[in-house]
Amino acid sequence: AQLGGDPNGYLTYCPCMGRFGNQADHFLGSLAFAKALNRTLILPPWVEYRRGELRSRQVPFNTYFEVEPLKEYHRVITMADFMWHLADDIWPESERVSFCYKERYSLQQEKNDPDKPNCHAKDGNPFGPFWDTFHIDFVRSEFYAPLHFDVHHSNEAAKWQAKYPAESYPVLAFTGAPASFPVQLENCKLQRYLQWSQRYRDASKDFIREQLPRGAFLGIHLRNGIDWVRACEHVKDSQHLFASPQCLGYKNERGALYPELCMPSKEAIIRQLKRTIKNVRQTQPDNEIKSVFVASDSNHMIGELNTALSRMGISVHKLPEDDPYLDLAILGQSNHFIGNCISSYSAFVKRERDVHGFPSYFWGFPKE
Ligand code: GFB
Structure with missing residues (x-):
């Protein structure tokens, strides 16, 4: 050698x-x-x-x-x-x-x-x-x-x-x-060796400290760009699509694919957000959710979400400029997370959170 x-x-x-x-x-x-x-x-x-x-x-x-x-x-x-x-x-x-x-x-x-x-x-x-x-x-x-x-x-x-x-x-x-x-x-657990660089650790901590209100926050991933709308059309003729095994299981042990998993409606998103926030209020009264951080490739729904959640005293936030990596680093640290079952971008967050024992949920899952 x-x-x-x-x-x-x-x-x-x-x-x-x-x-x-x-x-x-x-x-x-x-x-x-x-x-x-x-x-x-x-x-x-x-x-x-x-x-x-x-x-x-x-x-x-x-x-x-x-x-x-x-x-x-x-x-x-x-x-x-x-x-x-x-x-x-x-x-x-x-x-x-x-x-x-x-x-x-x-x-x-x-x-x-x-x-x-x-x-x-x-x-x-x-x-x-x-x-x-x-x-x-x-x-x-x-x-x-x-x-x-x-x-x-x-x-x-x-x-x-x-x-x-x-x-x-x-x-x-x-x-x-x-x-x-x-x-x-078998390889999901290797995520533990993939650790954010100092630059992203610092940037995500700074954003959370400086831009979000004190207290717990809920991170959400809204995958809704035009490429995604097209990709979701494949749901009807597939067993699996992209990252779907992360919630359905690799052998569909936890069910078959359905459209709401890929593209939840605005109403469904708001309903699930409210339900999740209320649930946390009941089960963890000392660590109430105070804000929602939205990551998205396209429509962050900031206006609609603020309107829907302001009565609960929740504010809704996003990064001032698009940065897919900073979005990921912040989602990894949220107290609670709702991601898209089909998206491998959401899957990255889910694996990282699993390493730390942080809870994650998916839009429209389990099926209503
Ligand atoms: O990461 P990715 O393979 O995930 O591709 P999916 C989606 C890309 O869209 C990301 C941007 O790498 C980001 O550049 N993006 C998605 C976001 N979500 C966000 C977000 O919350 N914030 C920001 N800033 N950017 C699949 C592809 O995407 O989409 C498949 O992997 C296929 O190959 C399909 O093309 C249509 O698994 O979501």
């Missing part, structure tokens, strides 16, 4: 599917996978999309989360550290192989050579911009089928190690995350 390098090898991937909630699910699975293969996980940047921009932006992993706590679970290194300090020795340009399950077709017709199947790991957005962030090009593709990522229910890890020993494959670089979506039940 090279000086300073991990003789057991490394593993990395492009978080090329979905936005933050999807990427977080994939991260937990990839972390478990790297541990099972006993390879250091190279922490990829988070991939973000801005309206009007053709190329994704890559945000360093540690902008949002601490690296150190992850090391309690498994060996990790940021992609920047790996590429700057170790890649020249461990992963020279001539040895950069991209891994995909089977051939992936290029968007450009002429790049699909029948004699030379390829992962086309850099084809399209965010694929190209992601690897370009660290000037990574691939000289070859490797198709790993029929291997898979479920390391909890089989001896799959041993098969990976036998097929791809670290001496010949120092870095397994995956075209997409080596993990399932939604996150496997």
